[in-house]
Amino acid sequence: MTFPAFVDLLRQLYVNVAEHEFALPDKQQTDSRVSLLTGVHRKEVSRLRGAGAPVRVVPDSVSRTSAIVARWLADPQFVDARGTPLPLARTSEAGEPSFAGLVESVTRDLRPRAVLDDWLDRKLVEIDDEDRIVLMEGAMVPRGDGEVRLYYFARNLGDHAAASVENVLADAPPFLERAVHYDGLSEELARSLEAYSREIAVETLLRLNKYANQAIQNDPGGSSRWNWGVYILTSDATSLVAEETPENKNAGGETA
Incomplete structure (x- = not known):
């Protein structure tokens, strides 16, 4: 990533966090206030706000993949006694856990075969000698997908910055840092x-x-996040x- 591209991404991050995390109650957030909070020029603020909110928009490749991987790493039927993700058969036989069952337990909008082909191409999984699907360590570390890496860069840095600011401004730091x-x-x-x-x-x-x-x-669900x-x-x-x-x-x- 070139330095100008990094600076532009960081500028987007500042504008996004200021817009969503520092809005005043019952008042519309304005370009002028976002500019005052961030130090980014008002014309740039207007351009970036019009381009969307990259921190809050979760790419499909992130939301779908992360949800399936998280289930594979956490659900007792897909891990062994030590918590290690099990190699999975392509489809279920005699009630055994399978990759198809894993995908369908998270979403019915995707065909398990399509997910498998995509993950093989991205080297998130591999096929072992018994034709089972094995989760690779790289599935937990986004490396090749630029969209995924940039999303987590913006999200994690934004949350860390927001927590740090709250801790500086509050009398008693509310977040562990x-x-x-x-x-x-x-x-x-x-x-x-x-x-x-x-x-x-x-x-x-x-x-x-x-x-x-x-x-x-x-x-039951709600508007909070962790x-x-x-x-x-x-x-x-x-x-x-x-x-x-x-x-x-x-x-x-x-x-x-």
Whole structure:
């Protein structure tokens, strides 16, 4: 992605969050107020608002795929005792769980064969030696689909920014936003911590997905939404302007 394209996407994100998250009660959000909130020029605000709201519009490739994958990772009939997604037969035989049954448990608008062909092409699944469909790890990490990656970039960054702003403005921070950080590490230790934290993060994501996926089955529905996320960053800090001192080397902690 080029820098101008990134800047334009970030500009869209700012305008979208200001429009939807910071509207005044019983008042129409105006271009002028959005411009004041974001610092984006009013003409650009008008153009971007007219182009739609990318953060709130969920691409079909996201909503359908994520719902089916979430069910595969959470529903007891599609995972083993350890919570690992089972390889699935194409169609059901003698009541056994199948890929067709998985897709149909989420939506009747899509043919299971069409979903399978699409997922094979996107390398979200593969066929094993017993002609069973196996979920790939890449199904949980959007890589090749630009639309999917840009959607999650805008959504996750927007939610993180909104939570951060609320925490700064509120007397008592309403949202959990913490980080554990250590500086002055060797590259080997930094990579080791990255691998360990990634393992814990994936395990937690799977547990939360299982809990939410089961709880939603009996939920009447409404206008509320919930998003839980985690990020990991490992980088070389030698290019930073600030010099390392004995006081800040290996400084670490949990920060709000």
